[in-house]
Amino acid sequence: MAMARLRDYWPLLTARLTGAVRALLFWTLVYGYCGLCASIHLLKLLWSIGRGPGQTFQRLVRENPPACLNDPSLGTHCYVRIKDSGLRFHYVAAGERGKPLLLLLHGFPEFWYSWRYQLREFKSEYRVVALDLRGYGETDAPSHQESYKLDCIVVDIKDILDSLGYSKCVLIGHDWGGMIAWLIAICYPELVTKLVVINFPHPNVFTEYIFRHPSQLIKSGYYFFFQMPWFPEFMFTINDFKALKHLFTSQRTGIGKKGCKLTLEDLEAYVYVFSQPGALTGPINHFRNIFSCLPLKYHKVTTPTLLLWGERDAFMDVEMAEVTRIYVKSHFRLTILSEASHWLQQDQPDIVNKLIWTFLKENMRKNE
Template identity: 30%
Template sequence: MPTFTLNSIPLSTGVTLDVATAGDPAHPPIILLHGFPESHRTWRHVIPQLSTDHFVIAPDQRGFARSSKPAQVSDYTPDKMVADLLALADHFGLTTFTLVGHDWGGAIAWMAALQNPARITRLVIVNAPHPFVFQRTLFDDMAQRAASQYIRAFRNPDFEKHVASIGLSAFFDGSFAAHTDLAKMAEEKPIYLDQWGQPGALTAMLNWYRASPILVPAMDETPERPAFLDGPFPPIHQPTLVVWGLKDIALLPSQLEGLSALVPDLTLVKVDAGHFVPWENPDAIVAAIRAS
């Protein structure tokens, strides 16, 4: 039986998002943001647990699944997704809320919390790098730079041709094989392939990478260092829980170095999982949220 309802919600930002909801709207609200290459299904094991005492909202973000897929790369700059988030909160009449983000959803959550401390009263990050730390490590940590070279591949305008040549099924296997036991994803695979096969979905998902301002140097490149890396960076003032799967091979432990200086009210929980913690170890996320 479904543990949530899924409805299409038009937003003031001009997009329509499919949004999963669960729990009593009178309970404290919590918004869950998924990352690449997923959807609200990222949270399929988390939503039922949190909905016992929260009003849970989990959108398919722009470009994913059956949500709107604007045509231009510029439609996927991070500020657009932050605007979608706030418009979604407005739709439900939420003055304040807890925000949870994984992967790209976490990147949007970091930015949203920095810019909107009066509305986002609590932040939960799951294996998503702080923007300052991530950009710094892409210059200073060659292991992280190597692990992030896939971003350069995703930004290649011919990447969709590559996926077409191998097929979505092989792309699914390649996306997850290095990160988890594919047998664990067997039941989900048809759902992913259906979502990725929606018209324009693959390009829309990849446009998140193409529109990002993050610089990912090639391994043999020595580009000019961004000036902001050697200056002060504004702190996150909200209570912030970071849940980190220690087996993540895409985001290395260097993402946690210096984080406490940028997030004074930080709780860090390290868990047994790879990058896709929400479905590899959902109980650990729920337990950390309840304990913090």
Template identity: 30%
Template sequence: MTDLTRIALSTGVELDVQLAGQEDAPAVILLHGFPESHRTWRDIVPDLARDHRVVAPDQRGYARSSKPPQVEDYAPDRIVADLLALADALGIGRFTLVGHDWGGAVAWMAALGHPDRIGRLVIVNAPHPLVFQRSLFDDPAQRAASQYITRFRDTGLDKGLVGAGLERFFATSFAQHITGVIGGADKAAYLDEWSQPGAMTAMLNWYRASQIIVPAPGEEPPRPAFLDAAFPPVTQPTLVIWGTQDKALLPVQLEGLDALVPDLTIECVDAGHFVPWQNPAAVAAAMRRWNI
């Protein structure tokens, strides 16, 4: 079991954090997504720690980190604030930021809002906010694939996510997206994290606090003006690692990305959505080719 350090942040939450590498090495912070934890990176941390200071938190709402009670406590700006407060608490100024899934969504927002802190950006199967919202209006296949977000926003879901309900959630919302069998100690670790008091509600609150609009199939809601207006570029060198078998985030998420990210490298790898889990060697190799 990974040793974690409990860190109290100026944002009012406490996070469990995996720390590795030398403190005087270049810093890299790794942000997991839903429904995981720092364990997302378990096969990647050892490689990075050879020549980096590695920081991999359990983000707010996950595992045994703090779980504030209100939906608005999980708004994206609160999560970005946690990231910067964590860097501050560890005395880290400028750093490389890596994010998968929801962690990648936070990473996009942090890079856009705080170029003074984030020097380089690595995104693993997480859509750019403009590309994603645009695709939910313009691409019927992506809209259909994203209907799970509406399901996750239903608070009636929470009461069934205990005991056998967690087993079903594991099978239908996680394990089916993993190539190969997942069980034993790995399954036990996830069920333990999800069984922490308030964990499932807190994790799902990330979806409920998000402002992303997910129209129903065939619906024609008012189109947000920002979808067709100028959008600020991501100024950092950015590596996007994309698992090509992702059934939730389709290849449309890579279309037009170069116009929004001028210094962009894309590496496609053979994996589904949970790329760091399924093909960690390819993720580590892509980062090393990009000189991390």
């Protein structure tokens, strides 16, 4: 009798043991790589202090925003307080009220200003809204790390649509905003008429690929480094936010390899926003919850989708773009732009805008 019961329970016990071992290996890898990344950054800090301690801890006080952040051609600064969380969100809106909504979700380390070219371009036919996500810019930043879980961010977008008086929108997301855009299309497909994602694969593709390909694991080292408390924020501030400037201007990762270059005023806009007291903690908290949220249980996308990808992306392997196709059960179009960086909508705005216009004006058929 005991042997018979053991045989009956053996598959369940095996499945549970296998799951426990996988979870142990997963979290060992996450925190082990987190420690490695932290060690590398600590060595960088010590090297910087050794070369010039005064310069390492130098930080300019930026009290007034650069003029480009108040450029009237970009739209109007607005605020909305949503019911579910009670948080106040900042956004910039262009185009007449009542026109179809085109909602723009930025990545990291960005804010609404990364959509300046699209705010000007699409306002002729859309109400264009470039949002500061939870914790970014002038949007409220809850203090608790758990407030930045992906399900909270998804509900934010749903509630913002309702607060703006819309039941659906064209949704465009870049980088981390692309991750959120995928999740909105998966969880609330009725809200999204068309989906445009820039330089971010389907979340499940990202999760599966990162642990199977060392090249992507290295490129995504910041995801693991950001699991550390306070130290990532501190590393961004040294040498007057040199790391932040480097992301947008270096030969390997920066904007302007081909197409538009980031002006000094544009760069100062980013540094101004993220140099404000506590301005980095909210954005980095988004990443501190990611490993507990992925992979997704539900992953099918039934919304017509355009995926745009800069081939010279220093943070994402281009191979993930093509694999994303298998998760989209509707019209799917992938366009890879050569010589373009991770910051695609700023790097090649004219081409990106043209591709988005073409996609928006098409009549889609399922399973194309």
